[in-house]
Amino acid sequence: MLQKSYSEGVGAGFPLTQNIRYQLAKNRVDDLFIKWLTLPQNQKLVHQLIKDVREGKQNNLITQPNAFFTNKMTMSGMSQSALLSSPNKKSLGPSTPPRADSFHETKSRIPEDLSQSLTQSQIIQKKLHVEEVQNYDLIPQFYFPTQEINLQLQQEQNKIINEIFGKAEQIDASHFEQITTNLCGLCKYLTRILMTAVEGTGNKISKTAFIKYWNQQLAQKEPKQRCFHILKKPKNDYIQFDDFKPFMKILLEYHPGLEFLQATPEFQERYADTVIHRIFYHLCRKDNNRITWRDFKSSNLFDILDILGKEDDINKIRQYFSYEHFYVIYCKFWELDGDHDFHISKEDFSRYSSHGLSRKVVDRIFDQIPRRFRSQIDQKMSYEDFIYFIICEEDKTTIQSIEYWFKVIDLDDNGIITGFEMDYFYEELKQRMDYLNHEPILFHDFVCQMVDLLHPENDILFKLSHFKQNLTVCGVFFNFLTNLNKLIAYENRDPFQVRNDIVDHPDFTDWDRFAYQEYVRLAMEEENQEQGEVFEGDNIWDNEDSKQ
Template identity: 35%
Template sequence: MQRLEGSSNNGKLEGCDKIMRSLKLRNREDWKPTYDGGDEVEMNARLVRQKTGTLRCQRTVGLRTSWLYELIQEDQGRVVYWEMLGQVTTDTSMSGTTQNTTRTAAVASLSQLPQERNEPEKEAETLPSPPCSPSAVPPREGNTVVVTPVSASVSCFYLPQGAPVPRSTAVGQVIARIEATFANFKEQRATIHDMGKVSKACGCPLYWKAALFHGAGGETTGFISASSLVDTWNKLSLSCFDESSKFVYLLAKRGAAYLEQEDFTLLLQDIVDSHPGLTFLKDAPEFHSRYITTAIQRIFYTVNRSWTGRITASELRRSNFLQTLSLLEGEDDINQITDYFSYEHFYVIYCKFWELDTDHNLSIDRRDLARYNYHASSERIIERLFSGAVTRGTSAQREGRMSYAEFVWFLISEEDKRSPTSIEYWFRCMDLDGDGVLSMYELEHFYEEQHDRLEAMGFEPLPFHDLLCQMLDLVKPQQPGKITLRDLKRCGMAHVFFDTFFSLEKYLEHEQKDPFAIHKEVDRNGQELSDWDRFAAEEYDVLVAEDSESEHPDERPSEGDLECEQLEVALETGKKMEKLVKSELAA
């Protein structure tokens, strides 16, 4: 057993330095050797001396701390053995012995450590890790102990660009296909109309062609060459390892790691120009921008869960957007893809907006929005909509106007209050002070108007205290008297909660049926329809029926048509509510 030179701190630190070199941790910045307790000294890393003479090598990743080595010394500075430790997740304090760990020990004499050399050190690719058997100490042979080195890589927990993969021959094969495809083009240049073949050569879905065209610089020149695309693909392969990160890299602005609304314009214009389900739009170019705006707002409504106006690769991974985009290639009827791209959904949204926008300047004010669904929404919630609580621009606050893009968010949120974005949308509106909690004062503020309107229509409304008891039983908040966003998402009855406070017609519908009754409707694939899908399908049928009736005014529907009867009842209720609102405004 070889002693460390001297008994002072310098001698001990010199010995520790040798140990760190032997463990290949000397130049690793993320691993810090520490003495537990005692006096502090500096030598490439923080070393703290403790009476017990314990040296630990510590690495912290997030909130987890890995204690990999423990070197136990005698008081005179002589190294007895070093011990490998498991991970500590519950107790990462530096006191005494390590708790809640799985220990494995490997004993080594200082004489076995490699001698210092003047040649430069090479950084280790892997770090030693604990042997498999716990508490196993290798047998001693006199003063010599046999140590079996074990190596393992330290995993990374945050991979924003996807899990790295080794560069293989697949990249070379893609490049060869790209060059072969461009050889068939005139002057070996591809326009946006040629990008379908190029996209397939890259192994991408068909409607990635606009993203590839943009990523290779085609938007500025009107065409791309094989060399520009190959250069783009090489850079892409080195830094992006999954579809989401590749899509963001191709479509985003140079140097940006996120997608903004205008970044989707080229992609959606290409879909309008080339998808067989939208060929009829070629004769109506004035509707291209309306359809593109609607699709962009629907994308951000569903995908951009952070409400930042910037879609990241992480948000794309958690959404179904790229899968839905891939489905466009195999589906000629775009209305069968209800997420994001359905023309029928766009038709319903735009017609609803057109009815309210009387001057047709693509913006509406408070009075225009109040007329939606025959004044079903309360004046107080409309006031909050124009306060900037859920609108991104400043026009709603400064000019008192709501744009078409903002109306898309309103309509989807109004007709489907079960989705996460809709719950957040209305929670922001009701949270008057912005403290993240709906207080009893805020609930009473919105119910007061609802109470007065019910009385004016001849109904006997519940007193606020009784209604509050019902709502608390419905939501079951974790903190008494405080309703949070998490409470509303967890309870599954957020749509009933919101309608109770500011949507009169739907509140009356809920009062006439069991709110817990389960009635599911499914699409042709057996998937359950959302409230928005159901509403859009019904409204589209109504709009088509109105158009056909205007073309054939002599034809009348049969008396036994149940849907027409329900529509007449809804119209009568709406007219009654409209008269009520007009009388209130006159007063």
């Protein structure tokens, strides 16, 4: 069945689909013409044409086609009447390919002196074209297929650049910081990173080099894309671990909340590594040392960096950068690392949480079932491995943690946790509770409680999707099977105390609460040790006085 056609307007007599295509093509041509008209050289050409018309000068570009263009049409076998014929007329027969003319015939059709047919405006156009070819590298991009250019925004950006640079050709980092924050919308601690990307050095930057880099790399990007682009290596489309080290070096040198670490370079390095590992834990979902643009875009790292540039108290930035959190992680690792070679053996690791983890869980972790160790020493856990473990252990509300512990419990690696696997891990904890004369929890009661929390389709068949749909209760499930201390603490918990903790810190995650409590405990222990040393010192002085 034939489609209906328009009875009026442009394209009457054409099918509906052809009219739609015509309108779309017309809109596209109009859009490209407007973009073409915004170029300075084209505006100059139009003004010259208008001037020629007003002065009564003959203009071959308007009155008749250019001779060279006409000859080109003739060479292709097309007559001027054919070009001007109505598009509604259908050809009587199949079109034939254009005949290839000989070299002499082609040469005879080109006018001997093409410049005689050119007006002043055409000569200007050709000169501008030559200049454009010569200065091709200096012309900024004016057409963006995926993004419409905002001329007003572009003017505001140029105004900011001119105001900050002023008449100076080069400025230092302290002045360029305004470019980083006001123009690029980035954290101020990325200033020297940006300067290095432009000039290769973080000391001074020239206006010409920055404008070129800005137009080519950053102008048409959003602030979050600019941040990702600056942090990664130019040849890569992802961020690696080492890409954060220059940023962390600058942060440790200039952030007011980290000045006290400047006297201890060793702790500076440990703090930087801890922060980067925490970033990769949350952003690098594939755990392959690569943060892609998709990972970066869906994370909150850019917002945290923005807060980092405005907040002087580093401990108020709990995500990634808190020094208190680093202190807790480092002290926990140091307590387990008996020989202080910065590697933990299985026996050292079993002492974590006062031997709270079951032996079966420790064996599974050191068999590298949930995650392969990054340590270069066999059967040794490195500091990076410990950071990943402790965050998974103390905050079982993240996807990474759930996947980690699911692999520990899933003995046959079939993606399902069965009653047999649950009983296998719970049996050891039950024996330890009997040894401690603690009233054991019946396995049947535990299973019923987990079924009520996770709602599996089939009883005692728990899939990973069940845990991802109930993130807040996953910790109860895995703690009952892996950690005796947390199992007993959950059974003896005070509901009112739990509620008060949530009310006092409603924005705290499980990891934030753990780090806060551990930091308070470590601070009190350190304070008691200092008081003990002072007390012993007083006794010494008292003894000396008694001798006299």
